[in-house]
Amino acid sequence: MIRKIFIAFSLLLLIYMFWPTSSKISDFKALPNSAKSTLSGDTVQIPNVSAYFSNNFREFVIPFYIKNYQQNSHLPFPPLRLNHPPEYSWEVIKKHTETTYLEELVYPLKNSLYVNGYEIFRPDGTPIFYSVPKLEEAGEEWSTKATLRLYNSNILIRIIVWAGIVYSIILISKLSRKIIIE
């Protein structure tokens, strides 16, 4: 019985890991009523990065990309949502990224979409701190900027990791039995 459950689990894990998903940042939609950033560092300098100036706030941006990511992945469940300290954006987006929140949408063992938000105005238009800079793009002023970065993985890598996980579980199971009856 345990063997059957394990085989079923291994096959399901393989299907999940093999299942195609978003592989490039252009697979993700632009935020509604936004202007795509043409600033240096937001276009081609760093792989799989794009940024949008808009008046959309976190409460809208994150659910928007969760839905978009799930649609791209054709999976029956949404990606996992992880909240990170904003300063982590220097590691996962790029150095000197301006940030007020950073979230990661992840399909474990597949790929991750980081969403970095820079919100310097409240929804009512008041600035969050004194002398906030202007967010200008396409000749307009905006309240927020959302930067996306996708970390993708190669299918071959995923298969190797899957094989390693399954093999490790088999070895652990055998060794546990030996140690317990020792």
Next chain:
Amino acid sequence: MNIPKLTSILNNSLFYLLLFLFAFIPLYPKFPLFNIPGVFVAVRIEDLLIALVAAIWLIFIWISKEWVILTKDNIFKAFALFFFIGLLSLFSAIFLTHTIVLHLGLLHFFRRIEFILLLPICATVFTTKKRLTFATGVLLLTLLTVNIYALGQQYLDWPVISTTNSEFSKGLILKLTPDARANSTFAGHYDLAVYLAIALVFLSVIFFIVKKFWKILILALGGFSLFVLILTAARVSFVAAFVGVISALFFAKKKKYLIPIFIILISVGAYPSQLRDRFVSTITVNLLNLGQRYEGRNLNQQLESKLNIPTLPYKMASRSALVSPFASATAGIPVDITPGEPINEVDLAVYRSFQIRLNIEWPRAANAFLKNPFLGLGYSSLGIATDNDFLRSLGEVGILGTFTFFLILLSIWKKIFKGIKNENRMIRFFSAGSLSMIITFLVNGLFIDVFEASKVASLFWIMLGLNLAVLNFREPISITRNGSPLSPRP
């Protein structure tokens, strides 16, 4: 040179080198030999010495054919599996989750191999009672020296080497400031406290092995170590030490000695010390949320403290060059305090110590585990510390790596547990000490990354290796053997 003679030379060389290491690892301050880019963990002389010992040991087990027996042992298999999963986790972290850089991941991976390898080395080399007696002597003298040096730092301004931040870890020679805590040669008071906790556990069982005169010396050394442990004011290690000593007395079947232990515990609790103050703060500030909190000097500061970067100005008009919006040292309030934090300095330190764990380190490890539950995000992905070894393990090597690590401990525990039923007093008490040391380490691991703290982690595996050797004693020294050095003789 013939093979038996060469194995004998190698075996003797390993014995003397290990004796040297037993003193060198705890005593040599953490002076960096060379730094690794991207991290302030440095390679030190002791790493090279352990590598040298490991290289000689590999040659020794190869030519003595001991590796054939060794590789059949379950502990060895558990080590091999743990390292395999560690490598798989590194592979996944580099190519799948993109969460580490190769050289840092490998550095952390090899550090774990370095510490753990000391177990089979010691188990293979300390094959006689005479050798174990030498080892015990060196370890006790080292403990005495560590304690004396800690007192020197506390009261005589002896130099301090610390690795508590990136600047100190360059090998700066410092002095203890009035409220700072002694770290002796351990570069961090937490590491010293863990070392003393292990020492107290073993002293509590060695006390029953030795004869009368030595009992007094062991008792004195125990009292000295306890005093230095109190100076470190490390709450978790203090609790872990007492849990360890109590379990050692249980395993050694010396329950009547629990009464003096409880009397000592109550006395330490009653005596005014930084340790006692911190325990009180833990209850009043962290658990009961009591005590006066800083409210901020004005509305601006209260609002600014809610920003991601609290130093950003909220409203420029109320700022003045003369009146800082933050507290000043002259007001008797810490300069970097923010609204909501306790005003009292001890309370503040205790509060921050817990809040850093609760809001930064532990969630980071939990996120890492969620992102790859099987293999974690790889060694080095969580930075230098998580301050909870179980969460760190889950975050770095996932459920598979963590489970295998506990398999290692379980297989060692099962072997040593047989020792507490042995007729030989020394084997019985030593085994009681080792099992209690494992418990002490696990309790420490709830709030400190003990299995990654180089000096104490090395000593942990050394002591377990010695215990496995004790279970396998033979006289006179025999280079070739019939059973695994990691298993007791039938």
